[in-house]
Structure formats: C-alpha cells, structure tokens
Amino acid sequence: MYERVRDIGEKIKSMEIRGAGRIGRATALALKYFSEDFKGSKEEFLKELEEVKNYLLSTRPTAVSLRNAIYYVVNRKQGSTLEELKESIIKNAEDFIKRSEEALQIIGKYGAGRIPDGATILTHCNSSVAIQCIVQAYRDGKKIKVFNTETRPWLQGHITARALAKEGIDVTMIVDSAVRYFMRDIDIVVVGADTIASNGAVINKIGTSQIALAAHEARVPFIVCAETYKFSPETVIGKLVKIEERDPREIANPEDFPGVKFRNPVFDATPPEYIDAIVTELGVISPYLAYEIIKEVMNVGIEGKEDRH
Ligand SMILES: O=P(O)(O)OC[C@H]1O[C@H](OP(=O)(O)O)[C@H](O)[C@@H]1O
Numbered sequence: 073m074y075e076r077v078r079d080i081g082e083k084i085k086s087m088e089i090r091g092a093g094r095i096g097r098a099t100a101l102a103l104k105y106f107s108e109d110f111k112g113s114k115e116e117f118l119k120e121l122e123e124v125k126n127y128l129l130s131t132r133p134t135a136v137s138l139r140n141a142i143y144y145v146v147n148r149k150q151g152s153t154l155e156e157l158k159e160s161i162i163k164n165a166e167d168f169i170k171r172s173e174e175a176l177q178i179i180g181k182y183g184a185g186r187i188p189d190g191a192t193i194l195t196h197c198n199s200s201v202a203i204q205c206i207v208q209a210y211r212d213g214k215k216i217k218v219f220n221t222e223t224r225p226w227l228q229g230h231i232t233a234r235a236l237a238k239e240g241i242d243v244t245m246i247v248d249s250a251v252r253y254f255m256r257d258i259d260i261v262v263v264g265a266d267t268i269a270s271n272g273a274v275i276n277k278i279g280t281s282q283i284a285l286a287a288h289e290a291r292v293p294f295i296v297c298a299e300t301y302k303f304s305p306e307t308v309i310g311k312l313v314k315i316e317e318r319d320p321r322e323i324a325n326p327e328d329f330p331g332v333k334f335r336n337p338v339f340d341a342t343p344p345e346y347i348d349a350i351v352t353e354l355g356v357i358s359p360y361l362a363y364e365i366i367k368e369v370m371n372v373g374i375e376g377k378e379d380r381h
Pocket residue numbers: 090091092093094196197198199200201202228263264265266276277338
C-alpha cells in the first residue's frame with residue numbers, strides 16, 4: 073500500500089483524524105495521493121484503486137462521509153488513458169475537499185440563524201459543523217452560552233470546550249449523564265451527524281439519542297448540522313447503517329474487572345420525530361426530506377438500486 077495512503081488510513085482508524093467531515097476530506101486526499109504516487113500500467117492502476125478503496129472503507133464503518141467521498145472521487149472518474157484517469161481522480165478529490173469546506177461555511181451561516189440571541193445552547197461531542205454555527209452566531213453579536221458534554225469514552229467534548237473558550241464564548245462542560253439535569257436551562261440543542269438515513273434518522277456520537285429524548289421531553293428544539301454528503305444513499309435500498317463498536321479498553325481495562333463484559337458502541341440513531349431541523353448547505357430542511365436530498369441532489373450512484381424507468 074502506498075505510504076501516504078496508509079498514513080491517512082491508519083490515522084482515520086486510530087481516530088487521530090476524526091469527525092465525519094474531516095474523515096471525508098482525508099479520504100479524498102488519500103485517493104489524490106494514490107493517483108499522484110502510482111507507478112505502473114493502467115490495468116494495475118484500476119486494480120490497485122479498488123484495493124485502496126476497500127482499504128479506506130475498512131477504516132471506519134459508520135461515517136458515510138468516507139463512503140460518499142469515495143463515490144464522488146472514484147465513481148465520477150473520466151478518461152481512457154492512465155494519465156487522464158489519474159488527473160480526473162486528483163481533480164475530483166480537490167473538488168470534494170473544496171465543496172466540503174464551502175459547505176461548512178454556508179451551514180455555519182444558516183445554522184447561526186436558528187440560534188436566538190441570548191440562547192443557552194447544548195452540544196455533544198465535537199462536530200466542526202455544529203461549532204461553526206455556534207461560533208457564527210457569536211460573531212454575529214448574539215449573546216450566547218454553551219453547555220457541552222465531555223463525551224465519553226473519547227472525551228471529544230474537551231476539544232469542543234477549548235475551541236469555544238478560545239473564541240471567547242461562555243462555555244460550561246458537563247458529564248454526559250448530567251444532560252437531563254441541565255435541560256431546563258437549555259434553549260436549543262445543536263449537534264452534528266456522522267450519517268443520515270433515508271428515513272431521516274440521524275446517526276451521531278453515542279448519547280445523542282438520549283439528549284434528543286431529554287430535549288423532546290422538555291420541548292427544547294433539537295437541530296442537526298450536516299453537509300449533504302453525510303446522507304446515506306445505501307439506506308434507500310434497505311441497507312442498515314453499521315454502528316461501529318470499538319475496543320472496550322477505550323472504556324476501562326477489562327483486566328481490572330474479572331468476569332465483567334464491556335460493550336463500546338460509539339454511535340446511536342436518533343429518530344426523525346425528535347429532530348426539528350437538519351441544516352445543510354442547501355438549506356434548512358425537515359428530517360423527513362432526507363430521501364429527497366439523497367435522490368435529487370447527491371448525484372451519486374446508488375449501487376444496487378433498481379431502475380424502474
Ligand atoms: O463532521 P463533523 O461535524 O466535524 O463531525 C460529525 C460527527 O463526527 C464525530 O464522530 P467521531 O468523533 O469521528 O467518532 C462526532 O460524532 C460528530 O458529531
């Protein structure tokens with residue numbers, strides 16, 4: 073495997089590169105590096121491209137951004153010669169990265185609009201898109217406060233808290249289990265997404281669905297910020313989103329707990345009835361419009377979907 077590809081793949085696996093958007097962009101970059109570094113014939117290129125695709129797909133199973141980045145870069149490749157194919161992949165990768173960065177800025181603006189002046193916001197884990205919305209609201213002059221969860225077991229909430237504090241935002245970190253206790257102080261919940269299914273369910277960091285439940289109970293609006301490449305085309309044809317379970321040692325050392333089993337799922341699904349809106353770069357939509365986004369806008373092949381025309 074090519075060194076620069078392996079380096080990105082292993083960083084995604086170990087979560088040194090994490091967050092669905094960053095994972096998508098890193099995947100596109102790995103495919104660009106592969107095309108730049110490849111030496112050999114056209115036939116070898118196409119064969120090794122498949123191997124690189126499968127390797128990257130194996131690094132993290134839940135975030136569809138990884139899969140959609142591959143579709144975008146590889147399935148749209150054009151050309152008949154080796155040079156043309158390589159150039160096409162490099163261009164598609166650069167295009168994906170650029171569009172992803174632009175989407176982040178646009179969602180920041182749309183999402184900020186949903187945050188009222190004076191609001192106390194709750195966020196979970198570390199979502200670059202959710203943070204973008206919060207920071208934009210603050211830069212727009214809104215007097216906001218943020219509560220953020222520490223987010224066990226990886227404690228990505230630490231990254232969020234530091235980023236918001238650095239921006240000058242009033243931020244309070246709480247343990248994950250304190251969410252319902254504080255919900256009475258919250259005006260709006262803002263989170264990101266790893267994958268959005270065709271029925272509008274949002275798969276995000278473990279604990280998100282509990283937060284949505286507590287918000288629903290307290291009638292607190294719950295919004296999800298996500299680029300359109302986090303919608304999953306495969307869910308249209310009945311595939312279920314695979315929930316990644318990671319090493320139990322991320323929770324505790326099993327050797328210290330003889331006879332105890334551990335489970336470490338890192339994502340859960342929040343049903344659409346608990347979600348007030350999804351903020352995408354194409355606009356703010358109802359979760360029930362997820363299928364429309366996948367069908368009309370993503371313009372990626374849904375492998376295995378029957379064509380009825
Ligand atoms: O794309 P952005 O908004 O940055 O992140 C989206 C989501 O990706 C993260 O997953 P992980 O920490 O990689 O497991 C979190 O679940 C976060 O909400």
